[in-house]
Structure formats: structure tokens, C-alpha cells
Amino acid sequence: MNLPYQPVKNIIITDEELRSLTDAIFNRHRIDFTGYEQQSLRRRIIRAMGVFEMENIHELWVRMLTDQSFIYSFMDEISVGLTAMFRDPILWRKIKSLLNEETIANTHLSIWHAGCSTGEEIYTMNIVARESFNKQQIRTWATDISRQAIDIARRGEYHQLKLNEYERNYKEYNLHGSLKWYYQRHNELLVMDKELRRHVTFDYHNLITDSFSYRFDVIFCRNVMIYFDNDTKLKLFDKFYNALNPGGLLIIGFYDAVMPLIDDRKFGILDMDAKIFIKLEEKGAVD
Structure with a gap:
């Protein structure tokens, strides 16, 4: 903390x-x-x-x-991050819809949470997947430059003072469900269901300089790029493009003012309100 x-x-x-x-x-x-x-x-x-x-x-x-x-x-x-469970409920409603429509791979789903901070987004995504009609097997890579943040994300423990905000966000996403299904109380902490992190690998990773060899169906990089200069943002978009499987999704933050930098030959807009982009097969690009 x-x-x-x-x-x-x-x-x-x-x-x-x-x-x-x-x-x-x-x-x-x-x-x-x-x-x-x-x-x-x-x-x-x-x-x-x-x-x-x-x-x-x-x-x-x-x-x-x-x-x-x-x-x-x-x-x-x-590297203090801005995050909360079910932050921006419009995004999570859209992701649930995409899962149900099988727009995203319908059996095995590979996800990268790039700059995951303390992990609320990871648990949110796995709850959304659990509540969708199509039960995908999800493999998740969660990375951040803060070792403390990664440790918190790995434990899935959050102070109960955050509960009201998390519950309010969840209700905007799913009026008929309950976030209480997914955590237990332990003293002043909310401890997330360990099944929600069973297929998650947590790693220290410098988004700018460190390489990797994975390929993904979905990449989350939300409210991280606001701290980088334009040259670095352009390099990251190339990195994300090359890391995505054909038709993969890139999800950016509501405060990432990067629209003028997005190459429309590489990424199409799937949902502007939810800030979801889809990888296009760029002519002549090396995939």
C-alpha cells in the first residue's frame, strides 16, 4: 500500500x-x-x-x-496507478457482450494486462468472463513496473474502504449480480476468490524496454500511455500490433489522448465509447 x-x-x-x-x-x-x-x-x-x-x-x-x-x-x-474494480462500467458491459457474441476467441483466450497496477482490472476481467455465456479458458499475463503493485495484485487483497466504490461500479455493470460472490472478508481486507487468479502469471516488466515472446487475443493498456511522450506511444502501438493475434483487441484508457497517433491501417475502431480497437491486417505488414 x-x-x-x-x-x-x-x-x-x-x-x-x-x-x-x-x-x-x-x-x-x-x-x-x-x-x-x-x-x-x-x-x-x-x-x-x-x-x-x-x-x-x-x-x-x-x-x-x-x-x-x-x-x-x-x-x-x-508508478502509482489509477485503477478500481469495474472502473468505467461501459467497457465491461461491452466486453461481456463481445464474449457472448464470440467476437473474442470462444475457447481459449490469451490476455495481457500491460501496466496492471494493483490488479483490480485483472479480477474484473475474470469476473466478466465467468459471467458470460461462453466459458472461455483464459490465460493471463499481468505486468507492471512496480514490484509492490505486482505483489498486491498477486495477493488480490484490497482494503474494505474501497468496497463502496467497487460495489457501485459493479452494479452499473450488472444490476442483477453481486460482487460479494467473488471475495471474502478478512479483517479489514477484501480477499478475491483465488480461482480468479488461477491462470494468471504476474511479472515485473518495463513496458518500454523489456521484450517478450507471447501472442495475445486481447491487450489492456489503460491510462498508462498518458505518462509517455509521443515517440514512445508510437513504439508501443507497434509493439501491441505485433503482439496481437489476427483480429485481436487493444483496449486503452478513457484518459489516454492518443487518437491522433493510432494508425488506421493497423487498428480499426470497434467501440469508441469503450475505447476498444481491433487489429487490422495491414497490407505488407509483418505479423
């Missing part, structure tokens, strides 16, 4: 300081920030400094140099 945020006043990180910091992190830990939108990255670093009660960039440098394990806590704060 992320640490409480302590507002920081009057911290300024110059372009030179930002470059020096990211270069040092790359040289020391091989974590590459070159694709991040610079203003967004600067704000997130200042936010992390507030969490760790640092008053200037020098304190951050000292901590980086003297505490080898600090990078993990630092990256957990830099």
Missing part, C-alpha cells in the same frame, strides 16, 4: 537535474525513463519526494546513492 502523500512546497527540478537523475538511475539500476513525458515525470518525482518527506533534490540523490534498495520504494511511488 502506498505511503501517505505529504505536500512539498517550492521544489524545483531543473531539466539538467532531471536528466542527471534519470541517467544515474539507468546506469545504476537499468531503469530507462527516456520515453516518459518530462513534465509528467517531474511532477511524479516531486510527489515521491513528498511521500518520503524530502525537501530538495539533494536529499533524493543521497538516498539513491546510499540505499541500494530504495529504488524499489521510489519506483512504487513513481
